[in-house]
Amino acid sequence: MNSTAFTYKKFTNFDEAADSILRMMSKMLKINTLFIAKNDQKTNEIVKVVNKEVLLKEGDKLPFEETFCKLSVDHGKNVLFIPDITKSDLTNALNVTRNLGSGSFVGLPIFYEDGRNYGTICGLDTEQFNLTEEHVELFETMSSLLSYCLELDDANRQIQTLSAPLVPITKGVAILPIIGNINEFRLEAIIELALTKSGTLSLDYLIIDLSGILQINDMVSSSLLKIVSMLRLIGVTPILTGIRPDLAIKTINMNSDLSSVQTQATLESALKSIGFRLSRE
Template sequence: MNTTYTRPNNTQFRDIEEAAIRALQLMAEFVDINTLFIARNDGKTNRMIKVFNKEDILVSEGEELPFYESYCSLSVKHGDRILIIPDLSMDEKTKEMNVTKHLGGGTFIAIPINYKDGENYGTICGLDTKKHSFTDEQISLFETMSSLLTYVLELDYSHQQLYQTAAPVVPITSGVAILPVVGDIDERRAEGIIETALFKSQELRLNHLVIDLSGIMYINETVIASLLKIVTILKLIGVTPILTGFQPDLAMKAVQMNAELGTILIVANLEQALNHIGFELKK
């Protein structure tokens, strides 16, 4: 897939792929080369995740090559430095490669995108069937974008870890567990909580799931919609959801938003939730 990109209205990146689109868009304005792309490799396969073709379609999104048959492998081997091959048909490393024979020659420029620990994620590359030279500023732009995407990778990884650990399902006894929800909830995290609730409910063969909301600091339409979705899904798979920990200000906000919580079992605290299920806390 080849997309014409428009200038974004903001610079917030939700994940590495969105950052990749923005990076290619910016680079296309300053680097006079036909194709810019970002490839992801796992050591075996090189896959084009985002592509910008100005005129000729040299690379397509989703296209794959064996890693060691790709130009990107040469960039990874080259290390953290920028790799420039001015004439693909004459360079000893590339002239016999199948991809060069297919293109008929041209220019390639690339630099790896690495995780903070040095493990390679992929490469950010430029490709053309024509010969090109690059200014110091253009080379610096490749290096800067590589650093930017490394930073985004680390943020993305940290967010994934947060989403996985911020809403753990804690088993209490056979068929009963608690899902404590802590912090702010955005749309992406809400989806993660829903997946966690569904997966763990099936894995633990739950009859009841107590969802503790005492750690939520802010409630909005996303939070309410997520709660309703979790409750609906749990009921569909035979799990009884019980909400607890509604703080007074959160309860007032839910009422102001006309949230349809009438069909949901809501209790004040964990003790009341367990009492409803049939357990008694002995002091």
């Protein structure tokens, strides 16, 4: 009996999901160009696009008022389908129609959960195409899925912030407790937070507490060295605290060179090492 192997792909953010959705739809629909546009009510920007023959490119921008996407947003939560853009009163006077010359357009807004508009998911072709009920359902389903991905992205960013909050202690000193597992996405967020806040707060010392890290591997060790090196480059002295015995053993077994990094067992000892004393009234 023959079997077919399917490759499972895990998406880490909205962009990856959007790209995969457009590529899948392109295989199912006889439409030259499928794209996702983002708008701020002033500018419409193509953020993801799949072409059979190039009509649009990622990064293309137009004034929002002059786009088919604006018509789709105005149309509301239903699919807008224009079989012939040269004959529709909605599109025949637009510059984009004159540039294309002919064709069809289909579009549907993508909304955040609170009702704000993110942008649109659209299909465009210089040749006319037909749109079946199944095609309409496909656009509706993918719009809903993208809305869900937007919410997951937003929730994930909030979680990352909560799981690595930078807390100022006094002038020039702050603590960055790292909680949970570190992946590539979290690493970039933590590095950006550490560097940005260190500059904003004019830090001399940043105490990085690792007691909340669930596991350590090669990536975590190299990530710590990367953060430490970057902080030193901007004149901040990093101090690592909370390295548990199991984490220390794994670090040694992986031959990670943390010997040049200042470490302390606890937050209290780290503060004492830079001249602070804790006392009760």
